[in-house]
Amino acid sequence: MMTVEQYWEKFVQLCPSYKNKTYEAWSFGVDEDELAELVKQGEKTATTSGYETYQVDHEPLPQVGDVSVILNKKGEPQCVIETTCVYQTPFSSVTEHHAYLEGEGDKSLAYWRKAHIDFFEPYYASLGLAFNESTIVVCEEFKVLYK
Secondary structure, three states, X not given: OOOHHHHHHHHHHHOHHHOOOOOXXXXXXXXXXXXXXXXXXXXXXXXXXXXXXXXXXXOOOOOOOOEEEEEOOOXXXXXXXXXXXXXXXXXXXXXXXXXXXXXOOOOOHHHHHHHHHHHHHHHHHHOOOOOOOOOEEEEEEEEEEEO
């Protein structure tokens, strides 16, 4: 399997306009292989993260135009994505449309809420933070550039 750097170089050969772009390499917080596969298949075109976690981790918030190499559980590159939309909203205000774009389970808001509460509650607790319906989340939409 290629390293992230080799994968990026192969991508840049096909899309030279990205040559001088910086990128981040990351995997999803849970079900890394399954979610990376959904992205590659075009089923998953959005993700949600906790606003406060960016401050705790000293990471910048995602921005439109950000480019990322998505990794599987083993840290192997699976695809390159570009962020197309980013907005912040209370957890309780995440829409059915956003849940559908996330492409997980039956794509319903009910499934999305349960899966994300099951992820966010223990994750926030491990950081010493409280998670509830009014917690601000970062909703991000993206497109696949290369797979």
